Amino acid sequence: PQPCFLKDSTYIFLADGHNGLYRYNIAENSVKQINDGLPVLWVRWIYVNKFDQLFCQLNDDRVFVSEDFGDTWNERSSKPYRYVTAQLELNGSGLLVASFNQLFVTTDAGINWVRVAEDFDPGTIIWFNKIGNRIYCGAKSGLYASTDGGENWATIKKFSNIETYGITPDENIFVSVGINGIYHSSDGGVSWDFKLLEANSLVRTHSIKIHPEFGVFIGTRHRGIFRITNNGDEIYLGFMGNDIVSNQINFDSADNIYFRQDHIYFSSDTGNTWQKRSPLWITYPDQYDYIREFQIEQGTDRLLAGARTGDLYASYDKGLTWVTIFHFSGAPEVEAIYSDPGEFMLVGTNRSYGTFFSGFFKTYNALQWYEKLDHRVTILERFNDSYFVAADEDANKIYRSSNYGDSWSFTTKNFKPQCFIPGNSSEIYVGTTSGIYVSYDSAQTWEQFSMQGMNNPVVYSLDQYTDGRLIAATGDGVYRTTLQLSTHTEDVKSLNYEFRLSQNYPNPFNPTTKIKFTIPTSPQTPLLSKERGRGEVVSLKVYDLLGREVAILINKPMTAGTYEVEFDGSNQPSGVYFYKLTAGKFTNTKKFILLK
Numbered sequence: 001p002q003p004c005f006l007k008d009s010t011y012i013f014l015a016d017g018h019n020g021l022y023r024y025n026i027a028e029n030s031v032k033q034i035n036d037g038l039p040v041l042w043v044r045w046i047y048v049n050k051f052d053q054l055f056c057q058l059n060d061d062r063v064f065v066s067e068d069f070g071d072t073w074n075e076r077s078s079k080p081y082r083y084v085t086a087q088l089e090l091n092g093s094g095l096l097v098a099s100f101n102q103l104f105v106t107t108d109a110g111i112n113w114v115r116v117a118e119d120f121d122p123g124t125i126i127w128f129n130k131i132g133n134r135i136y137c138g139a140k141s142g143l144y145a146s147t148d149g150g151e152n153w154a155t156i157k158k159f160s161n162i163e164t165y166g167i168t169p170d171e172n173i174f175v176s177v178g179i180n181g182i183y184h185s186s187d188g189g190v191s192w193d194f195k196l197l198e199a200n201s202l203v204r205t206h207s208i209k210i211h212p213e214f215g216v217f218i219g220t221r222h223r224g225i226f227r228i229t230n231n232g233d234e235i236y237l238g239f240m241g242n243d244i245v246s247n248q249i250n251f252d253s254a255d256n257i258y259f260r261q262d263h264i265y266f267s268s269d270t271g272n273t274w275q276k277r278s279p280l281w282i283t284y285p286d287q288y289d290y291i292r293e294f295q296i297e298q299g300t301d302r303l304l305a306g307a308r309t310g311d312l313y314a315s316y317d318k319g320l321t322w323v324t325i326f327h328f329s330g331a332p333e334v335e336a337i338y339s340d341p342g343e344f345m346l347v348g349t350n351r352s353y354g355t356f357f358s359g360f361f362k363t364y365n366a367l368q369w370y371e372k373l374d375h376r377v378t379i380l381e382r383f384n385d386s387y388f389v390a391a392d393e394d395a396n397k398i399y400r401s402s403n404y405g406d407s408w409s410f411t412t413k414n415f416k417p418q419c420f421i422p423g424n425s426s427e428i429y430v431g432t433t434s435g436i437y438v439s440y441d442s443a444q445t446w447e448q449f450s451m452q453g454m455n456n457p458v459v460y461s462l463d464q465y466t467d468g469r470l471i472a473a474t475g476d477g478v479y480r481t482t483l484q485l486s487t488h489t490e491d492v493k494s495l496n497y498e499f500r501l502s503q504n505y506p507n508p509f510n511p512t513t514k515i516k517f518t519i520p521t522s523p524q525t526p527l528l529s530k531e532r533g534r535g536e537v538v539s540l541k542v543y544d545l546l547g548r549e550v551a552i553l554i555n556k557p558m559t560a561g562t563y564e565v566e567f568d569g570s571n572q573p574s575g576v577y578f579y580k581l582t583a584g585k586f587t588n589t590k591k592f593i594l595l596k
Helices: none
Strands: 004-007 011-015 021-025 030-033 043-048 054-058 063-066 086-089 095-099 102-106 114-116 125-131 134-139 142-146 154-158 162-167 173-177 181-185 193-196 205-211 215-220 225-228 234-238 249-251 257-260 264-267 291-296 303-307 311-315 323-327 334-340 344-349 360-363 369-373 379-383 387-391 397-401 409-412 417-422 428-432 435-439 459-464 470-474 477-480 512-519 537-544 549-557 561-568 575-583 586-594
Touching: 004 043, 011 043, 086 125, 086 134, 095 125, 125 162, 134 162, 205 249, 205 470, 205 477, 215 257, 215 470, 249 291, 257 291, 291 334, 303 334, 311 334, 334 379, 379 417, 387 417, 387 428, 428 459, 435 459, 512 537, 512 575, 549 561
Parallel strands: 205 459, 417 459
Antiparallel strands: 004 011, 011 021, 021 030, 043 054, 054 063, 086 095, 095 102, 102 114, 125 134, 134 142, 142 154, 162 173, 173 181, 181 193, 205 215, 215 225, 225 234, 249 257, 257 264, 291 303, 303 311, 311 323, 334 344, 344 360, 360 369, 379 387, 387 397, 397 409, 417 428, 428 435, 459 470, 470 477, 512 561, 537 549, 537 575, 575 586
């Protein structure tokens, strides 16, 4: 859209692409081109202040001012950082403008511009409003307020994917997000409610992931990503890419959130803000669906990503940097990944591309790969320790392995698999285009699961609560079972390997800090079960920067559960230390800082 400005129902000023400025006289119904004195005809910004001074900014960022509504122009020798994205008149002759993420004020009609609030960086600013002595600033990152003329700013609320802001004289604030959602506050931004517009329209949900503390995360088609809290509140988290939030919403052990859409996105604050963390996204920022698969390696938090180009990537720093593990010959699409830390990795590729490397492969060192299945695999799930199920979402076959993926057999059924979720022991569920099916014999045979109450049989994603209830993302919404499906609730999530070693708090610390960790019931540590009444030895130790052991916090058998221990560094010098948790095959190490 081109800049346009209405002046007191008298004039409309309009920029017409590369053809300069026009002035429309409403009363006379006449149009005049007002380019005399403008060296460049591409106008980015138009504004008329209360003194009838007409401002315009050209494509080269130069500012011109007219005292006669555009008949003549005078160039200003000073200008803001770049072109203006929002403006607000202050008391007296002051004009506050935003130039992307920077703020400038002029009090002499643009002759001089002074930058204010230099430490304030909210990202691109798109809106200002003033009520009383309070200035509201709307940026792509959230809503802010100032009570001292823009010198200092306080955060009201962080948002993602802001479209526009609005406010009424009694300070009812409206924030448009995504495609059809609106946040509303009736108390100046203290509390908020969210409304999804077009409530009767089709909202296709594509992904479901349950977090034990933060609630249910829901990825949709064309509507972005949502979170339903354990209190039932619906929170809109944003819309970052071209189209679909895929079936891959994941959490690492530090409760950071990732999801794959057109690229991989990362959030460290439960989804309030997001960053792009894809391999090569700087090189291919607009490459749609470049990343075809994304997983987090349980126990190490290593990120694994498969690309359309046959590349398998890994990141050890939450996606900030990536290395190529392997490139598959012929550049097939890498569409399924499973990694058992220190043991083996399974990778499925799209055999419709490439020549030699196309199908399903296993490696023990990421250097030598062995073909295990001559078929495309797009969905892969481990359950019951040594068992795997694999499928092509466009075919009617489910493949089954009982020996860690070394050999496979298949069962043919009249459904197209879309997702898997392990149940209890040999039980596994599959979401398909014709409903949910369940196997009680390690994927040898399948039977239809109850679909009572569901309006759409297409199930794109499944997850399971700790009490055994299923939750499903379908073509028209999210559904969950009303009854517990298993009486063995200790084992329901046992095959997700969700060891968690959290970052200590506080960090840096002096002299004490707390470390929290979770040990699930898991086939990797088969003795960690409350039902057996005993546990495998768990150790939590602290080391200095040279690798010397300085403290043993835990070294004893422990059952499944969540624990918190305190480390006292009173007898240690300031510096960088590491704490390491070991339980069975699981090991994880984190850094913390003692600062006296």
